[in-house]
Amino acid sequence: MQLARLTARGWSTICAATQTAEGQTMTTQDNHAPTPADSVIDWLTKGTRDERFIDDIFAQMCIRLQHAGIPLKRATLHVQINHPQWLGARMIWADGMQGAEIARVDYDVRERSEFIGSPASEIIEGAAELRENLEQDPSLGRKHALYDEMRASGLTDYVAWPLYHTLGKQHVVTYATDRPGGFEPAHVAALKKVLPVLALVSEIRIKNRLARTLLETYVGSHAGQLILAGATRRGSGTTVRAAIMICDLRDFTKISDNWPRDDVIDLLNDYFDAMSEPIARHGGEILKFIGDGLLAIFPLHEPDACAKLLDAVTEARQAMTALNERNRATGRAPLNYGIGVHVGDVMYGNIGSSSRLDFTVIGPAVNMASRLETLTKQLGRTVLLSRDFAELVEGKFELERVGKHEVRGFSDPIELFAYHG
Structure with missing residues (x-):
């Protein structure tokens, strides 16, 4: 079943701030050191005003992060949308793709093996960051079918973070690379620097899609x-x-x-x-x-x-x-x-x-x-x-x-x- 795309109408001027897990404010000004993410942040804040679809924004962001020197091979964005028939959506981007694939997530997902013990479950249950070295002996790492699939596809490093929206709403973003040795510290720092702006840009689109979904559902x-x-x-x-x-x-x-x-x-x-x-x-x-x-x-x-x-x-x-x-x-x-x-x-x-x-x-x-x-x-x-x-x-x-x-x-x-x- 094809999931309706997450859309928005218009744009509100954004500030580069969102809440962290502890309720503190994190902004793109917290770290003044330039990173490969700066050009991507500038594009997110200024270049996406007329873009209605969060899956397109997410895919273009990943491509721009690659061009900035971050060795991305795969990325996912998991969002809750409160649709009458499904809980949320998972957007998957991989190297070579111009867009992101969207799959629905049913309400009973938390009872399935694909979710239990997964990175998304750990983040939703409170983890502030999840990092997995996929080059190490599998017996020493986390146990889940997703990690085995990523190793089998040649990925070497994986990182996931919560993506905070207002009023306690929490989503998940993940990145993976096939670079030998995994992500360097500068790569991880750059990806973290993008998080607050991605949170704001995605919240605008998702809430507008939610408004449309609620109206379609009730009227x-x-x-x-x-x-x-x-x-x-x-x-x-x-x-x-x-x-x-x-x-x-x-x-x-x-x-x-x-x-x-x-x-x-x-x-x-x-x-x-x-x-x-x-x-x-x-x-x-x-x-x-x-x-x-x-x-x-x-x-x-x-x-x-x-x-x-x-x-x-x-x-x-x-x-x-x-x-x-x-x-x-x-x-x-x-x-x-x-x-x-x-x-x-x-x-x-x-x-x-x-x-x-x-x-x-x-x-x-x-x-x-x-x-x-x-x-x-x-x-x-x-x-x-x-x-x-x-x-x-x-x-x-x-x-x-x-x-x-x-x-x-x-x-x-x-x-x-x-x-x-």
């Missing part, structure tokens, strides 16, 4: 982009024509009253996975989860938006069938649900109090989709579509005409269609 990718672009004023918004989908779980109150709490949470997560992943895969935007329901839109300015919505419904129903089969195998009752679909103009923007806003959609079209979802139980259909929506997918999908029905809050009966995809 969706499109709404998150609008908020980051400045759409934060209460009442601000725009009119969007969209296909609207509202889904709700049946008998959830009964389930939540009778099932253990953890089982209810697991059930909801499985149900939302089954529904949400197809929506996202087909270009829909999930605006909110409401208890056991969800609201999603497919803006019509996107090609074939209505067809993509029904494709998402088809895949979601297949996923729910598979989930119910698993539930039956464990003695749980199958989950029933209803989906209402309509199309129309909605107001898309900020609504709420002066200090707490919700980025959502409102309007009669949303109300119609909600009413249709309610009617699914009464009419014995899982998915109900309005005529307005059905006309936009006519001939592309097989629909069942259900007839005209009264819809609460609307004066005229609405012709409805069922979809069994």
Whole structure:
């Protein structure tokens, strides 16, 4: 799975200071003696303003350190990013690479052998510096598969340090060389001199990526982009024509009253996975989860938006069938649900109090989709579509005409269609 790149918008003027493990301030002025790192520090502070990606900055920094005379062969940067699906990311650069490879790090990594006893674990557990002579007899050094791999690839010396960000956040940076005899003291001094500036440069990018991740997680990718672009004023918004989908779980109150709490949470997560992943895969935007329901839109300015919505419904129903089969195998009752679909103009923007806003959609079209979802139980259909929506997918999908029905809050009966995809 490819990890999203760690990005940032803009640059704040930086000072060359960051906290050390003891809470003291270390700056690039602490050591006035010139080192091979000075040109790299100057580039980090002045030459990366327009660079959005920390992996590119890290790779270019390593190349510049090589040009400055430091015999780097391999370097890694380990960062925590608090993504809903993974704990962090590991960026790996090696001699000859123009960029860095990025790999995700799962939340259960601390329970794995690849982490237990590793350099990263020692740093995270409090080591201020880790140095390993890879030329010595392996029986005399630290024991971990990573050290064996580095020896086998011809590396001779390895050093790792914590990379401190504000509010106690700690990450890890490592360097290795294949130079006979390892790093010289001047090499290590130069690498240490870069640490405070690398910490500041990386924190700016990572925190901006974290802000984007949190917005994407809680309000969706499109709404998150609008908020980051400045759409934060209460009442601000725009009119969007969209296909609207509202889904709700049946008998959830009964389930939540009778099932253990953890089982209810697991059930909801499985149900939302089954529904949400197809929506996202087909270009829909999930605006909110409401208890056991969800609201999603497919803006019509996107090609074939209505067809993509029904494709998402088809895949979601297949996923729910598979989930119910698993539930039956464990003695749980199958989950029933209803989906209402309509199309129309909605107001898309900020609504709420002066200090707490919700980025959502409102309007009669949303109300119609909600009413249709309610009617699914009464009419014995899982998915109900309005005529307005059905006309936009006519001939592309097989629909069942259900007839005209009264819809609460609307004066005229609405012709409805069922979809069994």
